[in-house]
Structures are given as C-alpha cells and as structure tokens.
Amino acid sequence: MWYNFGMIYEHERIDDLQIKGLKLIQDPSLFCFGMDAVLLTSYAKIKENANVVDLGTGNGIIPVLLCGKYNPLKVIGIELQAQNALLAERNIVFNHLEEKISIIKGDVRDIEKLLKPQTAQVVICNPPYKKAKSGIINEKVEKAIAKHELNGTLEDFIKAASFILQDKGQLHMVNRPERLIDTVMLMRQHQLEPKRITFVLPYDDQKPNLFLITGSKYGKPFLTVEKNLVIREKNGEYTKEVLEMYRCKKK
Amino acid sequence: MWYNFGMIYEHERIDDLQIKGLKLIQDPSLFCFGMDAVLLTSYAKIKENANVVDLGTGNGIIPVLLCGKYNPLKVIGIELQAQNALLAERNIVFNHLEEKISIIKGDVRDIEKLLKPQTAQVVICNPPYKKAKSGIINEKVEKAIAKHELNGTLEDFIKAASFILQDKGQLHMVNRPERLIDTVMLMRQHQLEPKRITFVLPYDDQKPNLFLITGSKYGKPFLTVEKNLVIREKNGEYTKEVLEMYRCKKK
Numbered sequence: 317m318w319y320n321f322g323m324i325y326e327h328e329r330i331d332d333l334q335i336k337g338l339k340l341i342q343d344p345s346l347f348c349f350g351m352d353a354v355l356l357t358s359y360a361k362i363k364e365n366a367n368v369v370d371l372g373t374g375n376g377i378i379p380v381l382l383c384g385k386y387n388p389l390k391v392i393g394i395e396l397q398a399q400n401a402l403l404a405e406r407n408i409v410f411n412h413l414e415e416k417i418s419i420i421k422g423d424v425r426d427i428e429k430l431l432k433p434q435t436a437q438v439v440i441c442n443p444p445y446k447k448a449k450s451g452i453i454n455e456k457v458e459k460a461i462a463k464h465e466l467n468g469t470l471e472d473f474i475k476a477a478s479f480i481l482q483d484k485g486q487l488h489m490v491n492r493p494e495r496l497i498d499t500v501m502l503m504r505q506h507q508l509e510p511k512r513i514t515f516v517l518p519y520d521d522q523k524p525n526l527f528l529i530t531g532s533k534y535g536k537p538f539l540t541v542e543k544n545l546v547i548r549e550k551n552g553e554y555t556k557e558v559l560e561m562y563r564c565k566k567k
Numbered sequence: 568m569w570y571n572f573g574m575i576y577e578h579e580r581i582d583d584l585q586i587k588g589l590k591l592i593q594d595p596s597l598f599c600f601g602m603d604a605v606l607l608t609s610y611a612k613i614k615e616n617a618n619v620v621d622l623g624t625g626n627g628i629i630p631v632l633l634c635g636k637y638n639p640l641k642v643i644g645i646e647l648q649a650q651n652a653l654l655a656e657r658n659i660v661f662n663h664l665e666e667k668i669s670i671i672k673g674d675v676r677d678i679e680k681l682l683k684p685q686t687a688q689v690v691i692c693n694p695p696y697k698k699a700k701s702g703i704i705n706e707k708v709e710k711a712i713a714k715h716e717l718n719g720t721l722e723d724f725i726k727a728a729s730f731i732l733q734d735k736g737q738l739h740m741v742n743r744p745e746r747l748i749d750t751v752m753l754m755r756q757h758q759l760e761p762k763r764i765t766f767v768l769p770y771d772d773q774k775p776n777l778f779l780i781t782g783s784k785y786g787k788p789f790l791t792v793e794k795n796l797v798i799r800e801k802n803g804e805y806t807k808e809v810l811e812m813y814r815c816k817k818k
Contacts, residue, residue, distance in 0.1 A: 494789050496792065497751050497755060500748050501755060504748060509748075512748075515792060523791070523792060538747060539742065539744060539747050539748050540779070541775050542774055543772065544795065567785055
C-alpha cells in the first residue's frame with residue numbers, strides 16, 4: 317500500500333509535544349497518548365547511547381519523546397496493531413527521526429522471532445492496565461487492545477522485556493496501583509528485580525492513581541520507594557516537577 | 568521461678584501509653600516498642616469481638632494497645648524469647664488485662680503445635696525488618712532477634728499467619744520499603760492477598776521509611792494504595808493524623 321507520509325487525514329489531529337519542536341499525529345479513533353507516556357519517559361532517565369526497546373509502542377509517542385529528552389543510540393518500537401504501527405512510522409518520518417527509531421510490527425508474545433536476546437540496555441513499557449475480563453469492553457477493538465489485556469497480558473510484556481534485556485539492563489514500566497502486586501510478582505519471576513517505585517498522585521492529599529517501576533535484570537533484592545510525584549497543586553495547576561518534564565531539559 | 572508481678576526492677580522503666588491509663592513496663596536492655604507499634608495498631612482497625620493473634624509480641628505492646636483502642640474478644644501474643652514473654656505477662660497483669668490477653672511462649676515456626684488452624688479473624692505482626700545477614704549484628708542477642716531474622720524469617724511469620732487465619736481473615740503487618748517486594752511475594756505465596764498498603768513518610772516531602780500492609784486470606788487480587796501517612800509537619804510537630812492515634816478514641 318502506498319502511503320503519503322507527509323499527509324495528515326481529516327480525522328487526525330496533530331499534538332505539539334513541546335520538546336524541540338516534536339509533534340505527534342494522533343488518530344482519535346485509536347488510543348491517544350496521555351500523561352503516563354510523559355511521566356514514564358521522564359522517569360526512565362535513559363543514558364547516552366543506550367539501546368532502547370519500547371514494547372507496545374502504539375502511535376510511537378514513547379520513542380519520539382525519548383529522542384526529545386535524551387540521546388539514545390537507537391529506539392525500537394514494537395507494535396501489534398497495523399493501524400498503530402503505520403501511524404508510528406508516519407510519526408517518525410514526520411519528526412525526522414528515521415535514523416534513531418525503528419518500528420517493528422509484531423507481537424510481544426513472539427519476541428524471540430523479532431529481536432535477539434540480551435541486546436537492549438533499556439526496555440520501556442506502558443502496557444494495557446486492565447485484565448481481559450475486567451471492566452466494560454464496548455469500544456472500538458483497537459482502543460480496547462491498548463487498554464485491556466486482549467492481545468498480550470502483563471506477563472507477556474514482562475517476559476518479553478526479560479528476554480531482550482542485558483544483565484543489569486532496566487525495564488521501566490507504568491501501571492495502576494491495583495496491579496502493583498501482579499507487576500512485582502511477575503517481574504521477580506522473570507528475573508527483573510524491582511529496584512525503584514514512584515507513586516503518582518493526582519493531588520498531594522490523594523491516593524496514587526499510577527506507579528512507575530524499574531526492574532533490573534538479575535538485580536539484587538532491595539527496593540527504594542521514592543518520593544511521590546504529585547501532578548497538580550491545590551489550585552489545579554501543574555506542580556513544578558511536572559512543568560519541568562514538559563520543559564524537558566536534556567538530562 | 569517466683570516473680571512479683573506488681574514489682575518493677577531498677578533497670579526497668581514505665582511508659583505511659585496515653586490510652587485509658589494503660590502503661591507499659593519496658594526493659595531498655597531488650598527491644599523497646601517504637602512508633603511502628605502505634606501506627607500498626609491504629610492502621611489495623613479491629614472489629615468488635617474479633618479473635619486476634621500477635622506474632623512476635625515482644626513485651627506485649629501490641630496486645631495492650633489493641634485493648635486500649637478496640638474491643639477484641641481475645642488477643643493471643645506469641646513470643647519466643649523467655650525474657651520478653653515474661654515481661655509481656657507482667658504487662659498484662661500490670662494493666663489488668665488478664666481476661667483479654669494471653670501470652671504463649673513459643674516459636675512461630677511451630678505454629679501448628681501452638682494454635683489451631685483457621686481460628687483467628689485477625690493476625691498482627693511487627694516482624695524483624697532486617698535479613699539475617701544484613702546490617703551489623705553486635706548488640707545483645709535478645710535485641711538482635713527482634714530486629715534481625717535470626718529466629719524466624721519474614722516467610723515464617725507470614726506462613727504462621729496464613730495457618731491461623733480464617734477465610735477472609737486479615738493479616739496486618741509493618742515493614743520497611745526495601746522489603747516490600749519480599750513481603751507481597753510471600754503473602755501471595757501463602758494465600759494472603761495484599762489488599763491495602765499505606766506508606767509512612769517521616770515528612771511530607773520525604774521518601775517512605777515504613778509501610779503498613781493488609782493481606783486477606785484467599786482474597787481476590789485488587790490492591791489499594793492508600794493516602795500516605797505523614798508523621799510530622801514541616802515544623803517538626805506531629806501531624807493531626809498521628810496526634811489522633813495517640814488520643815486513641817475508640818473507633
């Protein structure tokens with residue numbers, strides 16, 4: 317199929333990522349990126365020249381943000397859904413990041429066919445948060461796959477991460493607090509020892525609604541629960557920490 | 568050995584628990600209770616007429632506090648160290664709680680010989696925080712046992728809790744964040760599903776230094792990470808939440 321990579325369709329929209337002029341084409345009928353992608357890429361702190369893999373890359377938001385915030389050697393995004401994978405490709409071209417980012421259309425459950433073992437220093441993953449049988453699934457199938465474990469469970473993603481990570485390589489993930497126990501159990505089962513957790517609070521005096529977690533391949537058990545990340549001040553404005561993420565100074 | 572239960576020895580001290588006139592005899596050469604016992608008993612929220620077991624009761628602080636804060640049917644404290652178990656007995660008599668609290672001198676690893684299975688609605692446990700081989704162990708052996716896993720690992724305590732708890736019965740525990748992963752893994756392995764976690768922060772803008780966790784026997788996986796419990800205000804005074812614990816209104 318021929319595709320005009322410079323063209324935007326009427327039903328699409330372009331979001332300014334506010335980092336080095338990067339922009340993202342999004343299709344509102346598919347899963348659109350949210351703040352979790354911004355939080356996860358800021359939290360990850362990628363070292364210069366790292367090889368990074370993003371599992372379930374969607375429209376490519378995480379690889380694009382990583383290239384805006386850091387200077388990785390290469391980012392590979394893996395995406396199962398054809399429509400998303402194509403949009404991700406277009407976003408890479410749109411941002412002139414063809415030399416940094418590659419998209420592989422494929423299934424994390426087939427990771428052994430897609431990538432070599434122990435070749436990445438970092439894996440990033442913003443997995444579907446909900447179990448297949450939980451919640452109401454009445455939306456468009458592409459959106460449902462991104463939100464529910466219809467194609468790829470949490471374990472599939474963690475297993476894939478463990479396969480491609482080098483010794484001491486790191487998996488950075490985001491999920492909801494109700495999945496914390498599943499997440500840490502599965503990480504440890506797959507030799508990714510949880511080393512660092514940050515809870516994300518909408519407001520200072522509320523419960524967390526997300527957590528960010530780092531697992532280290534063959535790491536020694538010792539967890540640090542970090543200072544909470546609070547999103548908004550009492551008056552509803554973003555906190556200093558969040559504004560800094562959007563300012564995206566290179567670290 | 569004959570022991571005068573009303574008598575206090577010169578090397579001992581009496582601490583006012585500030586609840587209904589309850590007091591605690593402590594021996595500074597043994598492990599003395601700290602704020603974690605106060606936090607854990609407030610967090611636990613024991614229902615009227617519950618059967619409660621405290622694993623590793625030390626000088627009996629937790630059973631005594633529970634009787635001050637709630638109205639359990641019966642609290643059994645299990646303690647391995649003879650000196651502690653005796654002190655716990657004296658503390659019960661000292662506070663006229665003989666009808667509510669019993670102390671069993673015994674080892675949590677022998678729980679099957681000490682108590683019947685599935686007989687408690689609630690188990691409380693403030694276990695040794697440190698692994699046997701971590702940190703410096705140069706203190707008196709009784710203190711070291713209370714702080715390090717010399718006699719009874721985290722798994723021994725969790726396994727014992729699972730043995731004595733009824734279906735849907737709850738284990739309430741406290742530990743340090745670096746042991747969070749071990750704790751939740753072991754709880755799930757022993758059919759105690761983690762349902763509720765509260766992180767304890769010394770100050771609002773610091774990392775947690777403790778967490779409180781509740782596991783439910785045969786519970787369904789769904790965790791709630793609760794609002795943080797902050798100990799002190801910026802000016803160093805206790806927060807409203809902590810002051811309320813010390814005021815100890817009956818809930």
